[in-house]
Amino acid sequence: xxxxxxxxxxxxTVQFKxxxxxxxxxxxxxxxxxxxxxxxxxxxxxxxxxxCMHRAGTPERAHAIFNHVLKNSRISYWPxxxxxxxLRDDPEIRDACAGHFIVPVKATEHLLVMxxxxxxxxxxxxxxxxxxxxxxPPFPVVALSEPDRIRKALMQFAxxx
Amino acid sequence: xxxxxIPSQILNEAYQAIAERREVNPAALxxxxxxxxxxxxxxxxxxxxxxxxxxxLTESRLADCGQLAAELETAALMEYRFVPMARRGxxxxxxxxxxxxxxxxxxxxxxxxxxxxxxxxLASPQCLQELLNHLRQAEARTQASAGAGYTxxxxxxxxxxxxxxxxxxxxxxxxxxxxxVVMPPGANPPxxxxxxxxxxxxxxxxxxxxxxxxxxxxxxxxLLTQGDVTHVINVLATEIHRLVQQKRExxxx
Numbered sequence: 001x002x003x004x005x006x007x008x009x010x011x012x013t014v015q016f017k018x019x020x021x022x023x024x025x026x027x028x029x030x031x032x033x034x035x036x037x038x039x040x041x042x043x044x045x046x047x048x049x050x051x052c053m054h055r056a057g058t059p060e061r062a063h064a065i066f067n068h069v070l071k072n073s074r075i076s077y078w079p080x081x082x083x084x085x086x087l088r089d090d091p092e093i094r095d096a097c098a099g100h101f102i103v104p105v106k107a108t109e110h111l112l113v114m115x116x117x118x119x120x121x122x123x124x125x126x127x128x129x130x131x132x133x134x135x136x137p138p139f140p141v142v143a144l145s146e147p148d149r150i151r152k153a154l155m156q157f158a159x160x161x
Numbered sequence: 162x163x164x165x166x167i168p169s170q171i172l173n174e175a176y177q178a179i180a181e182r183r184e185v186n187p188a189a190l191x192x193x194x195x196x197x198x199x200x201x202x203x204x205x206x207x208x209x210x211x212x213x214x215x216x217x218l219t220e221s222r223l224a225d226c227g228q229l230a231a232e233l234e235t236a237a238l239m240e241y242r243f244v245p246m247a248r249r250g251x252x253x254x255x256x257x258x259x260x261x262x263x264x265x266x267x268x269x270x271x272x273x274x275x276x277x278x279x280x281x282x283l284a285s286p287q288c289l290q291e292l293l294n295h296l297r298q299a300e301a302r303t304q305a306s307a308g309a310g311y312t313x314x315x316x317x318x319x320x321x322x323x324x325x326x327x328x329x330x331x332x333x334x335x336x337x338x339x340x341x342v343v344m345p346p347g348a349n350p351p352x353x354x355x356x357x358x359x360x361x362x363x364x365x366x367x368x369x370x371x372x373x374x375x376x377x378x379x380x381x382x383x384l385l386t387q388g389d390v391t392h393v394i395n396v397l398a399t400e401i402h403r404l405v406q407q408k409r410e411x412x413x414x
Contacts, residue, residue, distance in 0.1 A: 067250030076210050076280045077254045079247035080221055106212065110202035113211045136182060139206035143282075 001032055004121035005048040008069075012052040016065055027055075039099065044154045047101040049117040050147035066117075070144055073119035078143035081105045081115035083156040094157040096131050100124025102142075103153040104132070112138040115145040115153065163286075167204070168261050175203040197285065205283050213256050213284040215291055222246070226256070226292065227299050233272065235297060241265040243281075244292050251277040258289040263405045264398060271401075 001009065009028060013019045019027040031051050038045040049069060053062040070077055084107040087093050097103055102124040106113035112132055114125050122142075129140045164172055179195055180187040182203075195203075205212040229245035230238060238244055243257040243265050253269060253276040260281035269279050284292065 063250070067252070070249060070252050070280075071278060074209065076282060077247065077249060077252060078211050078282070079225060079249075079254060080219075082219075106214075106217075108198070108202070110199045111205060111212055113205075139178065139182070139202045141205050141209060141211055143211045 001028060001035070001048075002121075002123065004118050004123060005031070007120045008048045008118050009052070012049070012065060012068075015068060016052070016056065016061065018052055018055050042095075042098075042160070044098040044151055045101055047117050047147050047150070050101075050151075053147065066146055069117070069119065073144060075119055076143045078105060078113070078115050078145050079149075081143075081145045081149055081153040083153045088156060089158050091158075093128065093131050094154075094159070096127045097154060097157070100127055101147070101150060101154070102128055103150050104128055105143075105153070107132055108138065109136075110138055111141065113141045113143065115143050115150055117144060117147050117150055119144065164200070166259065166286075171204065171207060171261060174207040175200060178203045178207055201283070201285055208260060208281075208283060210260060210281050210283040213282045213288060213292075215288050218288075218292055218295060223292070223295050223299065227296055230296050231300070235293065235300070237268070238296075239293060241268055242286065242289055243269065244289065244296065245269070245273070246282065248273065248276065251275065253279050254282065255279055256282045256284050256289065256292065258284050258286045264402055267401045267405060268398075 006028075009031065013024055013027065031046075031048065034051065035045045049066065053065050056062040056065055081103055082105060084104050087104055087107060093104070100116070100121065100123065101118075102114050102116035102121070104112060104114050112129055114128055116124055118124070125140060125142045129137065132138065167175075176190055176192060176195070177187045179199060180190040183190070201212055201214075226244050226246050229248065233245070241257075241262070241264070242259050243255045245253060246256050247254040253273050255269060257265060259265065260283060266279050270276060
């Protein structure tokens, strides 16, 4: 588990009592296993937020977890992320996005807008930005969105069959 | 976009970001070489906001905006230059061409009382105008197709000013049961009804039609003219502005 995921994990497990002190590390290890399986299967990794929402118990609590993240982060919200169309066939960008669970929704000469679901994760945004940065790198902006919507947008990449 | 409308600090930061990106000294940057696309991108970056452009005005986004904007007066959207885009829990997401305006935030939070925070997406004034035009067209289509069975939206200033008695600035769902004036689906309540609920001197009016009676004279003519309503709104807006300034100037403890 990388540092941003760990931070979000600790915040959400405490805030929503997803684990006790005694079971916390077991839950973290379970996340690691899930993320590793995703990476091996070459599909978008399960984000920490998604993982915690699945363990919330009820849809209401799952929504509450997302709303908590949204409310307590300084970054803005993007309600319906869609992959920037011209990046659909780029396998390098796809792999970087899948590995960090972040999707570029706008990639122009001047601006790169990405949608993620971990406000602590500047690594993911940085990784995608570096892939797209040419001689004059675009201004990066990150917004939050729901994990299921980001996953849907990530599936707009051309994936190997 | 007219740069005169942008607070100088934000504008300077945007130009500084552009200079850094071009690897030139900020003082040496020729601002005439910065086109609108680059300036908007830099503004989005320094404000940390996603940028909405005409290409982003998809059917689904227009539908989302239309649904929330239907609860607000189009004139107010134009005046404060925002369009609500989504509501998620206590967060209201808004497209705005001047997200730095504290009054707009206060007005939004006053109206969407279940929301405690506004998160913005930036749009150029031209893009916002395009969005508003779409919403107006959609609204006109809805009204045209509403057909008989609905009382037409009041148009004269006199009839508009009677509205607070019938329709208070509460949730749209609450308006439905109070029906001196029945609005067609998607139609905006009259201007006076658009005053944020927090500013409403008589917030219970919609729940009890009798309480609204004093806003009309015995012969049914309104006591408040459109000018009166505008005056009240202006007074309230000034008061909000003063309070915001006062809070900002208060030393943090």
